[in-house]
Amino acid sequence: MKLYIKYMVSLRCKLMVKQELERLGLHYTSIDLGAIEIVETITEKQKIQLKRNLSLSGLELLDDKKNILIDKIKNVIIEMVHYTDEVPKVNYSEYISEKLDYDYTYLSNLFSEVKGITIQHFIIKHKIERAKELILYDQLNLSEISYKLHYSSVAHLSTQFKKVTGHSPTYYKKLGKTRRGNLENL
Template identity: 55%
Template structure:
């Protein structure tokens, strides 16, 4: 039986994978695997099924991708998101080597296309995602800033704090303080 891949934009979480699987099942589309941004289809998919899938995905904020540049950009984003948000620890190699190895493209090529299409650099995208992970870890309140810094791949707490403030306008400790104040306020309602 023939296999091929379709690519989906804006898949960023495990919940997205579950929702896409549900949509595929509703439409009777057989698949082998669903991962962030990609579905491996088993057999033929009719034009009507593809159109219906496209419509259903748009309703939930996802989008089928057709052009090669957009597909490549989504692969870059999904590798970064998976690495930062869904793995136990960050790889020891640097991000450029990691992406080159995973996607089998020269990093300069990936970087140029990413910046052209997204309007930000891959490095900025990585930083934004690392800061989101730091926010999540601060909200969980299970690790101290030194542990979070190490877990997210910063060389020091100072480096993490500087990037956090650049991106959010707040220090990590003030962010945590705001979260605690909000929780107190919500408890009193």
């Protein structure tokens, strides 16, 4: 039986879900971002308990089909931006459509209707968050970050970065060093 969990976006979330399943005596065959496959059919009592326990950790067991699909879209994007270094061989719309086996227009309209932003804007926000992380890690230069996040150029990354954050990547890097320095002086 497959269950879907909202806000499950990290390895730490996977560990929390694993612990909850074990507490309830449920056996799983896989735990992925946003989805778990359990061996047994979950009872209503177990479902209520799982829902309650997950909510204490900031996670949510999904029941509604639209929300499940929205969460799948978000997880594909999060995995693509944050956890995969490989460049998709097709554009993002085709990649998402292929991964979820749905028409992209349907996915896009549903996502916009439910979330109030476009899939493209959601991707951009995540790419900029990832860029911010990489800038603060200070292991890659802007050209390398631009390439890693599949931007056509540093200028394209810088333009989107400034549009989303209000700052240039260079200014953000200086700001991060200043903050880190201030914390070290405490």
